[in-house]
Amino acid sequence: MTGSMAVEVFAQDAADTLPAHPLYARLRPRINQEVKDPTAAPLPMWNGSFVYDGKTYNYTMVGKAPTTGKSTTVTTFIIPVAMAYTSGGTTTTFSPEQTLSNGQTVVENTIESPIFQTQDYTTFDGTDLGITQYEDAFQRGNFWGEIPKTKGSKYHVLLGQPKVKKLVTLNVPAGSGSVATEFGVKVGLADIDWFDSEIDPIITKLKLPVNSLPIFITYNVYLTQGDCCIGGYHNYDGTYAYSYFTYVGTQGAFAQDVSALSHEAGEWLDDPLTNNAVACEVLEVGDPEEGFSKYGAEYGAFPYTLNGFTYHLQDLVYLEYFGAPATTSVDGGALSFHDNPFGLTICSNGG
Secondary structure (H helix, E strand, O other), X not given: OOOOOOXXXXXXXXXXXXXXXXXXXXXXXXXXXXXXXXXXXXXOEEEEEEEEOOEEEEEEEEOOOHHHOOEEEEOEEEEEEEEEEEEOOEEEEEOOOOEOOOOOEHHHHHHOOOOOOOEEEXXXXXXXXXXXXXXXXXXXXXXXXXXOOOOOOOOEEEEOOOEEOOOEEEEOOHHHEEEEEEOOEEEEEEEHHHHHHOHHHHHHHHOOOOOOEEEEEEEOEEEEEOEEEEEEEEEEOOOOEEEEEEXXXXXXXXXXXXXXXXXXXXXXXXXXXXXXXXXXXXXXXXXXXXOOOOOOOEOOEXXXXXXXXXXXXXXXXXXXXXXXXXXXXXXXXXXXOOOOOXXXXXXXXXX
C-alpha cells in the first residue's frame, strides 16, 4: 500500500510477557438523558447486511451506501484534553499542545496526517483506490465490488478539515490515575470509566452538531480498565458517536503518533452506534490487527510519510473478515486494507 459504562477490552497480544499490553476498548452504548433538539440532523448513516454460515448479520455504517456512488463529508471537531496529575505538591501535565520535534504541536501534526490530508493509495495487487484520506481509502477498498464504476460515481466518506476547540484540562483524581512508565515512555494513566464520565459534560457544553464527529485527543496518556494500556475507544451516548485517542510521541511505542486515531476512526466509520454484531462478536475493524508486529508493522501500524513526517497508520480488516462474500472487497476478497500476510481467516483474531 502506498502513499452504559460497561467496557469491553480486546487484547490481541496475550502471549507477550510485557507488563503493559496494547489494548483498545469498545464501550457499550449508553444513553445521555439530556433532552436533545429533535429537529437536528442526525449523523448520516446507511444500513447493510450479509449472510454468513446461514445467519444474516445487519450493520449500520457512516455515510451513504456504496451502491449509490455518492460522497459524504462529516463535520469533524478536535477537542484537545490535557491531563494533570498532582502528587506530593507537584503537578505533571500531559498536553496535546506539546510542540514536537518537527515544530508542530500534537494537534497540528494530527491535522496534517493522512487521516485528514490526501495521498494516493494503491493496493498490493495494483488497484488504485484514489487520492484521498486514509479511512476513505480503506472504506473504498472495503466495498470496491459494490461501488459503481460508471462515470460520475464518486463514493467517498470523508472527514471535514477539523475545527479545533479550546483546550480542556482534566485534573485526574489520585484514585483514578497516576504517572507511570509504559512501553518505555513516561505517561499518564487514567481509568477509562472516569475519563468517559467527563466526556458528556464537555460535549454538552460545546453544543456540537449531532451529525459531527467529536474526536478527543490526549498526549502520552493511556487509559486503563484493570490492565494497561488502552490507546483509544469510541462510543455512542444516544446522540453523539464520538472517538478518543492518545497520541504517543515516542517512535515504536504503542499508539505512536496517529496510529490509535487510524484505529478508532475506522471503527467509528464501520460501527458508529457500537452495536454491529457479527459471528466473531462485534464488527470492530481495528481490533484484529492491533497486536500485529511483522512486515514493517508495529502494533498493526504501517509507516506512511507525508510532508516530511512519518506517520503510522493501523491496518483495518474488511467485511470479508467477518464472513461477507468475497466479491465485496477489493482484489477479489482481500481480508484487510494492507492484505496482511500473516494468515487471517474469517474471525481468526477476534472482532
